[in-house]
Amino acid sequence: MRKCRKNFWQPVAAGFGTMYLLTMGLATLLVKEKFVEDYNRQFETAAASITGTVSEKEFSMEGRQWDSQKRKDFYQSLADKSHWTLPGGAFEISVAFYDENMELLAKSRDQAGGNTFRTGAQVKREYLSFGLDDYLTPKEKDELARYCYESIQADRNRASEPSPFRFCLQSSPDEQELWGIYVQKIIWQEKDGLAEEHCVDSLTGRIYTWESDVKVDYQTGEELSQGKTYIETDSQVVWQWLNPEVEEARRRTEPVLDSSVTFPYMGIYENGSYDRWKRWSASPYLHGYPDSKEFRWEPGPEEPPLVVASDGFYYRAAYQLQIGIAGEPFSYMEIRMESRPWLDALDYMKYVYGAGLALTLACAIKISFAFSKIYARQKALEDARRDFTNAMAHELKTPLGIIRNFAENLLEHNMEEKRDYYLSQIIGQTEEMDELVVRMIEVSKLDSEELTLKKESVAFSELIQEQLARLEPLIREKGIHVECQDGGDFVAEGDREYLARAVWNLLSNATEHNIPGGKILIRTEKDQCVIENTGTPVREEDLPHVFDLFYTGDASRGRSGRHMGIGLFLTRKILKIHGMEIEMKNLKDGVRVTIKAEGSRRKYL
Secondary structure, three states: OHHHHHHHHHHHHHHHHHHHHHHHHHHHHHHHHHHHHHHHHHHHHHHHHHHHHHHHHHHHHHOOOHHHHHHHHHHHHHHHHHHHOOOOOEEEEEEEEEEEOOOEEEEEEOOEEEEEEOOEEEEEEEEEEEHHHHHOOHHHHHHHHHHHHHHHHHHOOOOOOOOOOOEEEEEOOOOOOOOEEEEEEEEEEOOOOOOOOOEEEEOOOOOOOOOOOOOOOOOOOOEEOOOOOOEEEEEEEEEEEEEOOOOHHOOOOOOOOEEOOEOOOOOOOOOOOHHHHHHOOHHHHHHHOOOOOOOOOOOOOOOEEEEEOOOOEEEEEEEEEEEOOOOOOOOOEEEEEEOOOOHEEEEEOOHHHHHHHHHHHHHHHHHHHHHHHHHHHHHHHHHHHHHHHHHHHHHHHHHHHHHHHHHHHHHHHHOOOHHHHHHHHHHHHHHHHHHHHHHHHHHHHOOOOOOOOOOEEEEHHHHHHHHHHHOOOHHHHHHEEEEEEEEOOOOOEHHHHHHHHHHHHHHHHHHHOOOOOOEEEEEEOOEEEEEEEEOOOOOOOOHOOOOOOOOOOOOOOOOOOOOOOOHHHHHHHHHHHHOOEEEEOOOOEEEEEEEEOOOOHHHHH
């Protein structure tokens, strides 16, 4: 049975594990598909927003004189700002523009600059921007990105104070090459008068001031606080990148201008973060636009978006649109989207996983306890059946041996004077065996799950008086004094016939094992009944076994008469199925038996 029990838990554990994984897997799949539907809808909205912005910009540029540089700068400005239209964190996008010859004009990137370049009052380039991937190593770009994100975080937390960082650039005289990037840590001081001296920045040669906005109650129009003015008092370069191909002497001839660096998805909006930029930056799909005529224009309906690639982990989609400014050749735009629906579904389901695992473990533990009880009960039944078989064989062996001996004597010695004796002994042994069988039938009935008990209120004081009346001849014969003390009526709900048999067994034992002229004390209380009798105490080593089947005790209390060691066993069985406990203890000059409600902690003193 132990081997079966051990082997049983392996499929049970596997079954619970499989059920949990299948349930959570199916739920995650459904959530993932819902995310994909949402991504398609949101991507359509985002693409429409981007194309609307492009159309507005194109309209504003109509009628201007164009050259190739202006055209690239214009579309690069659109590509650099395309991610600004997506404050959500569900997916990332990138944009690329191609000319009429399918040559790449611009695409989304990490960039430095992004502002108008002037010489005095003259605008030399309306959009000056440099791609960081063209100059910085991945490590250098990551270091710069961390400073950028630290600056953004400071701006979020100190909206009414100037930024603690400034980003500056240095370019070649023709603005075609990036020479240097500088990150300054700025010390600001609130200006509270007109006499403060302004500090000239050592890197740019400029004087910097910053004014906070006036706070106004928008409902009442009341001014809550005035704006403050801050002046720069000191600065320090905390990080820099210098183009290794530019000599120091040449670099000193060009000014350093305060500008900006931009990393997509690291903006000041709610879902911008360093980790999200890293995810966007590491995507081969979002940056894998072909540089030459490998780009293919695939005309067709704009909706739904063309799914370019979708595998077990990523979900990717793209729009291709034809655009163009009046009077200029048509250009092409491709908008790409990449998402991770499985990761989003896993993150969404993380609390469900925990709750499901806890529920599964709770069910598994509950079932394990239930099966443990079943196995324990089976083991107990198996042990009881084995003990019962051994005990019955032992009990039947003696009378069967006696019957055999007397029968053999009758066959061998045909003595008429002993014939009646032999026959009477044989009849007596068969009666004893018959009584044993009747008792064992009673034991079997008590163990049966089909046992039906009558339910009625039974007072132990009444049962005791009834059984004492039956024992009155033997009590008188032995001269036993019986004392009954009423400390409260002990009432049980159950079968009166069975309870009467239990009380009879206890009182008959107390009488038969008593000494001539002895005493029986019976005390009833609300929650227990105590029976004490004088006589020889039970041996301490036998005391734990007095309620075992076929226990007959030592010689002094042993198998006198026709005792078979079943009475006390039946008594405990009857009381147990009625929700009561029984215990026996030795006294100085006798034995005490206590019946009490199951679970009662009261001890009789």
